Amino acid sequence: MILSTTKASQLARLHTFLSFTAFIGALVIASSLHYTKVVQNAVAGWPEEWFPSVSATIGDWYPERNIFQILIALNSGKFGRVIFFSMSPRFALIGYGYLLNRSKFPSSALPGLMLVTGILRSLSCGGWVYITSSDDHDAHDILMILYIVLNLPWMFGNIQLSRGNVRRRRRYRILWAFRFWVTLLPMIYFFIQHKVHHVPGAYTYYAFCEWSLIFFDILYDSVTILDFENNELEVSINYFLASQGSHSSIFRCPSTSTDKNVSTLSAGEKSSLVQEHAEAHPETHLPLISELLVTCRPSLSFLSDLYFAYQSWTLLTGLPITLFYFSIWELALAGPEFSSLAALSPLLLGFTPVLSFATSRGGRTALAGAAGAIGIGLWWAESVWVRLGAVIFGVFCSGIRWAAEWRSDTQPGYHYVGFLLSSLSKHLNYGNNPAWPILDSATGGQHVIVLILGFFALIEFGTRPDYPFPASLDEVQQSSPKVGNRQAPAFREQWLLPSLALGSLIYSLHERLSDPSSLIAWSWSGFPTSGPHPHVHAPLTLLAQVLAAFLVLALSPFDSPPLSKAPSRVPRVAAVFPNISAHPLVFAIGVLSTYLMHTRTGWVGYAGGLLNAAFLTFITPAILQNAGAAARTCGAGRVFGRHGLSGSVFLFVGTFTVAYAFVPGAWSFRERTDLVLTAQLALIAPFFNWHPSSLSSAAPLPPIPRVARRYIRTTLALIAVATLIGPLRKSAPPAPTPAPAHERARILNAGIWAVHFGIDNAGRDSQHAMRDLFRDLDLDVVGLLETDLHRPVFGRQGSYMDIGPGPNKHTWGCVLLSKFPILSSRHHLLPSPDGELAPAIEAVIDAYGVNVTVIVAHNGQEETPLDRELQATELARIMSASYPDPLIFPRIPAPYQIMVTDGRVHDINKDDMDRWCEYIFYRGVHRTAYARVSRGSVTDTELQVGQFAIPAYGTTTGEGAVPEADLYLRAQREDLPKEHWFPDAFFGNAESGGVRGHYYHVFDAPLYYKLPLASASASAQ
Template identity: 35%
Template sequence: MPWPHQHIIPAQLHLQQLTYYPNISSPKKAQNPPIMAAATTKPLIRFSAVVVAWAHTVCALSAFLAALVIGCVLHYEKIVKNEHFGYPDEWFPSVSATIGDRYPERSIFQIIIALTAGPRFLLLFLSYLRLYRPTGVTSIVSLVTGFIRTVTCGGWVYITSSDDHDAHDIFMISYIVLTIPWTVTVTLLTSDKKLRSKRKYTALVFFGMLVPLVYLFIQHKVHRVAGAYSYYAYVEWSLIFLDIGFDAWTIVDFKDLVIELLGTETGIEFNTVTEKPLEKPQLLKPAFKRNAANQLSYTAIIVNTINSFVFWSVLTALFVCVWFFPLWDMGISGFELVVASVFSPVFLVIPQFRHILGQYPQVSRLVSVWAGIGSYMVAEPSTRLLVISLGAFAGSISLANELWYLPRDLIPGYSATFMVGLLLSTIAKFAFWTNNPVWPILNRDTGGANFGGLLVGTLAALATSIPESHPEKHSRPSQSLVLSSLGFAGLLFSLLAMLTDSSTIILWVWSGYPVTGPIPVPHGVLTMLAMAVGTFIGLLKPRLVAGWKFFSFGAVGAIVLYEFHGWTGYAGGWCYALWLSAISPVIFGNSARFNPGLVFGLGFFWFILIVLAHVWIVAYAFVPMGWLLRERTDIVLGTSVVMIACGFRSAEKYVIPEIEAKSEPKEEAKAALFATFIWKIFNVLTVLVALSCMIAAHRFPFHKPQPYHPEEKLMTCGIWTIHFGLDNDMWASEHRMRDLIKDLELDVVGLLESDTQRILMGNRDLTQRIGEELGMYVDFGPGPNKHTWGCALLSKFPIVNSTHHLLPSPVGELAPAIHATLNVYGEYVDIVVFHSGQEEDVEDRRLQSLGVRDIMGSTDRPTVLLSYLVTEPLQGNYNTYVSEESGMHDIDPSDDDRWCEYILYKKLKRTGYARISRGTITDTELQVGKFQIGSSIDETYSQTEVDEDKVAEGLRFPAIFHGEGVREHHFHVFNRPKYFE
């Protein structure tokens, strides 16, 4: 423990002729050390430390109140005005408008707040002396965070939003974040119970006020409610007064503390003296410590469940954001290295580090929340990724260390809450159309609920506890640590790959129309039911779950899932999901017997390897040695099951005890307590399953889709390569995609690069929100176990039949296609959605062109091809697609500025064609064609164009895309749409 300079006495406590030094474990008689030689000298200055507390409080309040009064007197209507409303709709100024917008209030505020700096730093130092404890690091954390927090306060005070909006926000957010450890540590270090209670409730009210603050800001910013900003200002000013009020409690804390300035032969010494005896400082007990019984309470269940929710949210977000970089680089980018952040448990081999995190589990949990979920506040993609990786680092180390420190008989309960947290995250994705609402690819504009997750996660992190335990005394089994680490890695990977979204298993067995199996809504509820049942069985029947018969049940389920489609394949997937959800007590309980740095460090290493293998099976064309795992989902799935088998083998002699009545009263009490816990878990699971049913009922599409222009019998078709639903700035793009598709009045749209049902893409389904909110039938296309980048079809018209194709690809990436038949105004029309292979694989593209030609030539019905062809117009493979064999014609042969996207058609009357700029949504434009059904067909496929004013209103493209367009989307290349006879 570092001490101040030798001439500064940390705390000289006069206790009945005894002098107590905090770095000595017990009081001793005064030895008159050299630094006390001047103790008998008359003080030059002697005053109560309360003066410092009062000076800080008065200066801080005066600064804000002076600015408020002067601002209201001189510029009232100007400072209450905001971007939407002015007086009298708004009547109370915000803090930022008051202290930063106008002279002279801005200057007066800054002058007075500068006067606060002296008392502030002195207050920090005196609080450190007053609250210091000889054990633990809490005192140091308090001092350091208090100092940095003060500096960040200066940042947002002296750099206003009008000076530099980003810098102001960064300092402000940092200040609020640092308020958490500052208030927590000061409260925990306070020895007086009444004062500690006052500080605690002041802090709780402060953080509680953040909820109405966010709500009112949304009312103002998003819904533009008149007066909302004035109410927001009330809450904002309340936070200022609560913040000052928390520090004002030092007036009470310092009432018996006196500051003396002593003159000596060598100079001046600073001394603090307490004027009444104090009890010997006790060792600080870790924050929120609870006994084992409390770990089985509803409160502990909720806290651990939320912590698990945060863990899964951050882990899945890490991979989604990593994917952004190789996606743009078309290969390994270097940013993939951040996945090694989950390897963090290896640091737990250091006993001191392990001990600190065991004493203060709140620290790593807070870092996980604020770095993982809070990273949405960072706009720049690479920086956001690095912040997220810090959250993943802290989350992984929290899981490992908490399992290590837990008493063995509590691990089954902890494992259950871990699974409940996973179920909660899956339900959240079910409610938000397969996006986790706290992911950092979401924000307020893209449907995120980041701040709510940040607040709830923070409260759970602060309430995290580990019961008193002595893990060093745990027995060490003889089974292999390596086998245990493999089991942990296999389970974690399997849960991540298959159960982080309720639609993943369903899309594995999806084979198109007519529907012969489950669909994501409402049948995603069945997957979540399997997770709930499995979690409950894992607690209720531990002997059954730990046996090899139950293992065989899960392994057979995985085989059936892989081999079959429709309801048969899903039945296997359902059993597999139940099995994975049940076995966490076996895997976790066994792994927790080993040194956490070794077993979990090694476990996360295996986990990273199998995640990379999971990526290699589809990205083989872009990664080194990709051919080794090309299209080998069977190997990856089988390996994960074998890894779990290794965990079972390691735990073979260790079977989680069933809760049975023992002869000893103590054991009977423990059995009864755990039995109660099981039913608490049952109640929580029941509520969550009921919630998922309500969400399914809310999302289920009860209304039949309707085309935009039935009176003209018009079918508007589009093709768009959507780049996996991440825009150019790493934000989810479903909202913006939906809006553009709606504005263009597309009846049929093909989406390419749309399969995001993988770990690296977050196990998402981009078609769900768009399909439901625009009222369209959806064909996801070849499922995630077909190893393609995906193609999808959305249609306002019923999909009568659809067939999924994998075109020949002997060298490069697989080329997916959908051949669907639609009922368009009573007439069958075929739609083919196709994504060709990459440019480098010439033979692949030639073979694929022949395959698609045969698909189009196999039907005599009217047909439209919505495609990504990778060819020059009128050259090479183009003449295979547009040929007598296919019967297809180019929507506009004169458009020579194409390479990727093409629209071809036959036996339809083409009326219009347009190219729409992409904005920042993706890297590819949206091409659109208009066709009339049932009209006479010009067999010569005339290329005669007509002016827009000669085209019927119902056949025209929306006028909003002329000129500069809307939201960066406008007609481009020709700068207008084309219309044909």
């Protein structure tokens, strides 16, 4: 029987009323009955905390908990034995909204997606409402987070479905969604202050944000009142008793006034209809927030797309460095390395529902939002496993979105300019991308700023008008310019070669160009410098890419938006040199540049690197275009899934050229960087037109709309300016000239440390912590081991005086940091027949007018005794060759006796037999102190420090000048001048004292030695 006929808008009003009543009622009752109890939390209570949180209000106390749950139950629509599904406000609104949207958008998949999202969102809401924090804190939080995550596609999807003659519906949805997501940012901040830093009072501010989210969420859902009022939706409700087993509702909505079935129109008819509608109803195409958006919208759209490209590159380059933490601790394949296979996520595009979702507006919005919110937004997590899982998820979502865009995007320039921004951000942030998960606020992380930018980009993309959009790839091909007398041919039925070419290209960009100073590391040969310096000349790498990108713009056809009547045209230079990006001469340039980059050092090697950077930049848009065309012809999952696979294979193989000793089967790639580079070129080669007759008919560079061309040009110019200004920013005010800490006493403090590639015990960047420790200990010369930071698994630039052998030398590297001028240096690769290639630096520094040789070396592991013996013999030869010149050798040990006897050096403390893997040898200088400093959280090895007094020029310090027994005469600290004392701040232990976890250990204090008379006289002068 029919109970009644009512307007659906009344159900929406009922839903809003019950929701507000439930929350506000619980808040009023809780504050009235037990205020001090409900504001109490694990950190503090009244008066520091003075406003109750949502969780405490609705879940901890009687009777507000019960009243709240009863009102929420009324909103869910279950009343005793009579079930009114049609009168269930929450689920009824979801169902009726689906029917309404389906009638308006019959060919869109978005209404169905909103139906599923709405149901899951409601179920997760019921989860955190009925499972309170006092019942199960983890389940409550997980369901709450799931609810917030589902709000992303829910809100943006409904904004997209709000197009129509009533402007205020969409305006209100944008307004409340904007406030909802903006409020998340301070809420996360105050939650961290409360949960991590235990700041009293922070939870109160968190509570304000939490309540704001609740009310913004309810107000957003209340806009359905306008949906149903505008469409005059009525619901006739039939009901039977539950025992009779049936209930139903009749949905009625006036039909639309459209005279044509839009889904049956051709592309041209659609464009004409769109233009006619825009002219007849100009008010529906006006901006929703401000008239200013009419002018700014194209710029905002470009910036949004640029941000998403930057975000994707940030996540892609951030994954290897995050997961490598596990490898360096296990010295083997630990398992997490296979998380790099997240790049295979485009394989899912082989399933039609996934492809439809990924290419839709709502799908792309959801993927971008999830990648940013999780992949970047969980940087604060203390667990490295959580951060790794977050960035894996981010790469997974970004890979799908990337592939969907490449399949249909006519503006691949966005993606490469985003890559340049990622590289620039590392250059300006001392070698670390500010949005990487290994960073935090103390080490240069700018995640909050990046997330805020991402939020605005999501808002823009989710509310972007349907037109004018760039032409689809199909339309571009239909209107592509003719070359000669023939139409440019469609892409052939092949997918493997374009896929492999794209995978090789992405890896090449990542390997060599994701950090501007990496190419300099390839060409670095030491002092005196005969080539570029990492800090001074790194901008040249970016400038070479910018110039190549300008050249691509000059050769790319102009294209117009679909609604414009202006025809596409080919630039004059492109008409003279058609399809030059696929010309074999371009490939020849790539081969030559790769050869020079790999085999030469100094300026010649770096010039090859710059040419290689320009080559990769120049071919990127066309390779993306070809891969996209192949994806449309042969399937996006097939093309882009294999591109991810080939890139992952290169990532592993490129690492195995160095890390072969600990990985089964990796030995075959030992020191074969040349083969890896050759394979990259071989996979790119099929992209080029090798048959002379095909040069005039090959696919041209992708067309770029005139407006986008202007924006890209402006962005490239700004990148070039920022690249040049960056070094000036770092040196303003001018950096002081490096100088030793105790020049008057002619003291040289030297240290040795294996630093695990700048990744600390918690998986965070440790370079700031190392810098601070060196400063506090007044170190003048430091040898750092395991420092090659210029591979895709690291991707950061170093900031050292001599960065040692580069990535093309097949070694993990070592670094010499000195406050004294480096007069000359040589790089050595020590004999390593059984294990990994061991690097060494032999440098001569000017220490108070005396030439002192300093050697830094990383010797073989205990598993390779032959390597250790051969390396010790070679190092002894190098040290003996400089005899009797003064020498300091902070190093990893090889066979002890060979080093001491044949190298003609002294041990800093021959009685200390438990130094694990770090020894310090010396000759021709006077050792006055020796200390072992605990590692803190920086790495798994201690920092060993030796102090040496440099004799005056001409003083005899050779063999026999000082009796052997006198070399080890101990002294009290007070027996030496104060300049020789190590800092008192490092006295303490693991429980108390020390500086940031660093303290004198083993001996609990530095060891001091008597100062020879010659040096004592020099100190007194």
